Amino acid sequence: xxIAITGLRRSFGRVTALRGVDLTVRGGMYGLLGGNGxxxxxxxxxxxxxxAPGAGQVRIGGYDLTTRSGRRQVQRxxxxxxxxxxxxxxxxxxxxxxxxxxxKGLDDSAARRRQVEELLDVVxxxxxxxxxxxxxxGGQRRRVGIAQALLGDPALLIVDExxxxxxxxxxxxxxxxxxxxxxxxxxxLSTHIVEDVAQTCHETAVLAAGQVIYSGSVADLTRAAEGTxxxxxxxxxxxxxxxxxxxxxRETGTQFRVIxxxxxxxxxxxxxxxxxxxYLALMQRHSSTAVG
Amino acid sequence: xxxxxxxxxxxRYEFRMQIRKRSLWIxxxxxxxxxxxxxxxxxxxxxPASPGAPAREVMTRWAFLFSVILPIAFGMALADRLLRDxxxxxxxxxxxxxPGSGGRLTGTFLGSVTATGAxxxxxxxxxxxxxxxxxxxxxxxxxxxxxxxxxxxPALVFVAGYALVCPLxxxxxxxxxxxxxxxxxxxxxxxxxxxxxxxxxxxxxxSYAASWLLGTPVLHAGIPGPLSFLRPxxxxxxxxxxxxxxxxxxxxxxxAAGLLRGRWRTA
Numbered sequence: 142x143x144i145a146i147t148g149l150r151r152s153f154g155r156v157t158a159l160r161g162v163d164l165t166v167r168g169g170m171y172g173l174l175g176g177n178g179x180x181x182x183x184x185x186x187x188x189x190x191x192x193a194p195g196a197g198q199v200r201i202g203g204y205d206l207t208t209r210s211g212r213r214q215v216q217r218x219x220x221x222x223x224x225x226x227x228x229x230x231x232x233x234x235x236x237x238x239x240x241x242x243x244x245k246g247l248d249d250s251a252a253r254r255r256q257v258e259e260l261l262d263v264v265x266x267x268x269x270x271x272x273x274x275x276x277x278x279g280g281q282r283r284r285v286g287i288a289q290a291l292l293g294d295p296a297l298l299i300v301d302e303x304x305x306x307x308x309x310x311x312x313x314x315x316x317x318x319x320x321x322x323x324x325x326x327x328x329x330l331s332t333h334i335v336e337d338v339a340q341t342c343h344e345t346a347v348l349a350a351g352q353v354i355y356s357g358s359v360a361d362l363t364r365a366a367e368g369t370x371x372x373x374x375x376x377x378x379x380x381x382x383x384x385x386x387x388x389x390x391r392e393t394g395t396q397f398r399v400i401x402x403x404x405x406x407x408x409x410x411x412x413x414x415x416x417x418x419x420y421l422a423l424m425q426r427h428s429s430t431a432v433g
Numbered sequence: 434x435x436x437x438x439x440x441x442x443x444x445r446y447e448f449r450m451q452i453r454k455r456s457l458w459i460x461x462x463x464x465x466x467x468x469x470x471x472x473x474x475x476x477x478x479x480x481p482a483s484p485g486a487p488a489r490e491v492m493t494r495w496a497f498l499f500s501v502i503l504p505i506a507f508g509m510a511l512a513d514r515l516l517r518d519x520x521x522x523x524x525x526x527x528x529x530x531x532p533g534s535g536g537r538l539t540g541t542f543l544g545s546v547t548a549t550g551a552x553x554x555x556x557x558x559x560x561x562x563x564x565x566x567x568x569x570x571x572x573x574x575x576x577x578x579x580x581x582x583x584x585x586x587p588a589l590v591f592v593a594g595y596a597l598v599c600p601l602x603x604x605x606x607x608x609x610x611x612x613x614x615x616x617x618x619x620x621x622x623x624x625x626x627x628x629x630x631x632x633x634x635x636x637x638x639x640s641y642a643a644s645w646l647l648g649t650p651v652l653h654a655g656i657p658g659p660l661s662f663l664r665p666x667x668x669x670x671x672x673x674x675x676x677x678x679x680x681x682x683x684x685x686x687x688x689a690a691g692l693l694r695g696r697w698r699t700a
Binding site for chain 2: 186189190191213216217219221223225226227228229230231232236240241243244245246248289
């Protein structure tokens, strides 16, 4: 499902969350990066039809999200995992999925039951499928969230911070699962964990202060830090110049990875950038432009 | 048609979740048990029907006895049903589904009201079973169901409308406190003491329906007071009017909530 957003604005009282977002997504797995308060969740909630756009155009699969009928059409083709997903503690995962399936219009009871069982298996919850969800761990709750989103085989999957709070093993499992789902559909992955995008997406957009400051390939974003990524060792304080990406304590001192337009110290060596470096370089450039 | 199916789906699962609330069953059982015990011990005006009394009178007295207090439990149990989706953080997921807020609201209302009424209906059936054995009259159960439908069910619908919607504005604990106050003021306090709807068609305690079924005015039905046009003689048509008014009045807050929800989406 293609997504075409132009001039999207949204405010909550005096706070402006989105200030004219322009974004085009053409299927596959698409990452949406940005810091806290960048507007990612607001953008996701608008695309899921949870809140109305303030101004601008949002078209998903050709349907206009500013109209009621367009919103309904998109919601019929949508799987959504909100950032703060809640579950009913008195229901079992099987019952919850059955409920969501009914809401999504899966009326054939045999087909619905089959799909529920398949998805419970896909997310590894078959063993606890009949247990009430009260007391489920964060990982189990996320798995229920993913399973409900996949009901009805949606053409568009919107996933907001799916790996937040998960242990590394669960995070990798989720990433792999999501990447596997992107073959036949559009998967929009919103996250502030750059590594998740680096491992799963070809295309990405970066939001800052309610605006898209980058949209394009992950490789190009990585290249944004080419020639500005440095590695250096220091026995004392971190370098004053640039942004420190990482600091690893060693016997000889601390090894720093730094993003800086200029060489931060004479002994600093230029290294190949990662997506995280590219993202930080972009954010640094954006903040200096905004200040300037 | 798909809207109806989705509403029924919400109704089905709201029913399932509400009926599993142990506190609902325990509260209704304790209240109904206390009322039944009090009936034998003290026996006020809704005292046990005399031996040989018709099933209609016996079971109406039971329904009336229960309607004095059980609707308070209905209000308590329903006060968190719409807030719960916000509290459990399921509201956003539900808002991303095709059914509109109107369908969800209707389904929540139907499901939670039906489930909340189930323990009260069970209490009525236990009472009807007891009276059937005691008096040997098989009509106790049908009249028990009829008395439940005429006296307790309209009270449940009326209370449910406000109990579901008012906490969205007032918070559930504040609503519960105010609701208990309202119940005693608006149903039991005499108009001569303080202006009150007690004894009017809009009294959810069911005085008009019970008066009609018993054939004699009970619990202040038609007593002079403010809004005299709402205080006709307790006849059959007045009882039907009272039931209709209570149901409509209970649906008004739901309609208002449906409209407000649409506006919150764009706020």
